[in-house]
Amino acid sequence: MTTQTSVENYKSADKSEYILEVKNLVKRFPIKGGILGREVASVKAVNDVTFSIKRGETLGLVGESGCGKTTLGRSILRLIEPTSGQVMFDGVDVTKLGPKEMREMRRRMQLIFQDPYASLNPRMTIGAILNEPLEIHGLFMGKGEREKRLYQLLDYVQLPKDALNKYPHEFSGGQRQRICIARALAVEPDFIVCDEPVSALDVSVQAQVINLLMDLQKELKLTYLFIAHDLKVVEFISNRVAVMYLGNVVEVANSAEIYGHCRHPYTKALFSAIPNPDPTIKKERILLEGDIPSPMNPPPGCHFNPRCWQATEECRKSYPEVSSASATHQYRCSNPIQ
């Protein structure tokens, strides 16, 4: 693979264990109303989130719709401008970079979207789609080199060479998702945010794409932030899992720890709600009452208290601080599961 001179500076600067450190990240969306268009309220989609991802690992991010998973993923890449907080990528604070530096940085951070039907331009051939990021970042400039790179990309995602001259509509959902993956890989990123990459696919195709993502991670030493609502998939692919509820990360731990012994009642309820594909197991199910409260007007204290069966007076008063069950297991709950 060719070396990138300008970005190498970042790479060599700091080789800490963590490739990404998110500190106190907040994203607030204002709601404007009235004839003057003043801000009348705001939604805290991401509320004081702190976590970090090690090099080469996969952090799974789970939660129900509206909990802020996607907003978090996009604020890290600054596709949505975060309101406050820090995003340290390889020791550089991404939120402070200027537009030019940011573009340089984005070469190393890529995104795969949920819907492979909506995220490919129907008027561009696959060749043009894969060529665009290389063009923008000025990579593989020689003609022969460029062509070799395109074939290599198709090879990574196991698509035939003649795909280059075809259009997105000629491919099935699974193949399109492979194209999206190839596009993300084109610029040799280190870190990829996978935003529900397999939710729109059928079960048999889903397994193929999951295997592909895991193989590529090994081969290219990638780091993933894997956002999904399917807990079975997340458990399978992730080294660590973070659970979000109403804009906060409520629990984060190693995959084995969190599935084996979670501390936060929400995590427990979420896992118990997964339908089990084994009819012989009769599970004890915790049925949560009600819906997720509106993030515009979250309940005081712990946001989960109206649905929690363990809630006490304390939970209704103050938002719990981070506690640790072990070095790798943190949670935010005043009455954790023992």
Add this chain to the structure above:
Amino acid sequence: MSEKILEVKDLVVQFRTDRGRITAVNGVSFDLYKGKTLGIVGESGSGKSVTALAVMRLIPNPPGEITSGQILYRGQDLLKMPMDGMRKIRGNKIAMIFQEPMTSLNPVFTIGNQIEEVIALHQDDVSSKDRRDKGIELLQMVGIPSPEKRYFEYPHQLSGGMRQRVMIAMSLACKPDILIADEPTTALDVTIQAQILELMKKLQDELGMAIIMITHDLGVVAETCDDVAVMYCGQMVEKSDLRSVFQKPLHPYTNGLLHSIPHYDSTRDKTKGRLPTIEGMVPSLFDLPPGCSFQDRCKNASEDCRGKKGNPTLKALAPGHEVSCFNPMN
């Protein structure tokens, strides 16, 4: 064995397209018993939803057409019934809920209005005052908090889970014998999905209706169904009771499907292996290979499967366990 209330025999549904006719449902047969749940599983395009729509006779014609087969509801063939009679059954005896609770409710009417409409259509002896009481009672039954208030609200004021509850309330307004649920929880979050599945089970116990549960989620099937039918490219490839299908799948497709789910299991070995997959893709209905439709993706495929022995049909290999395959799993 409880009473058989629906019997579908050799149902064939075709669609005319610019590229010729395609057979979306090809010779599907199944029975449905009172108080039981039949799960129809398959990937997108396998013909699950078309089967369900055919039972309701809601296949848009043109381009679709039910070309042969019988759908017997309590011995009466629905396909021979005049539209007038069908209207009395649809929504009244056989009701359906859809995947998208957002798009299946009318945004410009209150939910109370829409529930009352069902009652007014099918039970003309109920006065308008009683209709309202009944509507509120239905909302209460499906667990909507403060139903008197919600009754006058519009669909956009409700969450996804609440809308699906309203859909269920509407479908139950006439106490149907059969409820067809087409991916009822696919658009919902897991915690809400658990609520809705629990609710459906509770209502089934109370009202004794039969449910056809159409889904692609094998977890949902395992938790809710008594019997399972697996569809692939318009055909039923395997049919049996829940345990047999999950514990001893006979069709290579069912077997592959079950193994490709990352099992959520806290006791599982954490050494990350690869997921077993089914190679390739679902073939296009326009050019199905001769013989078994699954042959190109099948590990057991032999010459027999490539058309030498014709098309495989459902055969019982164990009591009550039917599979259409020349080389089943052993």
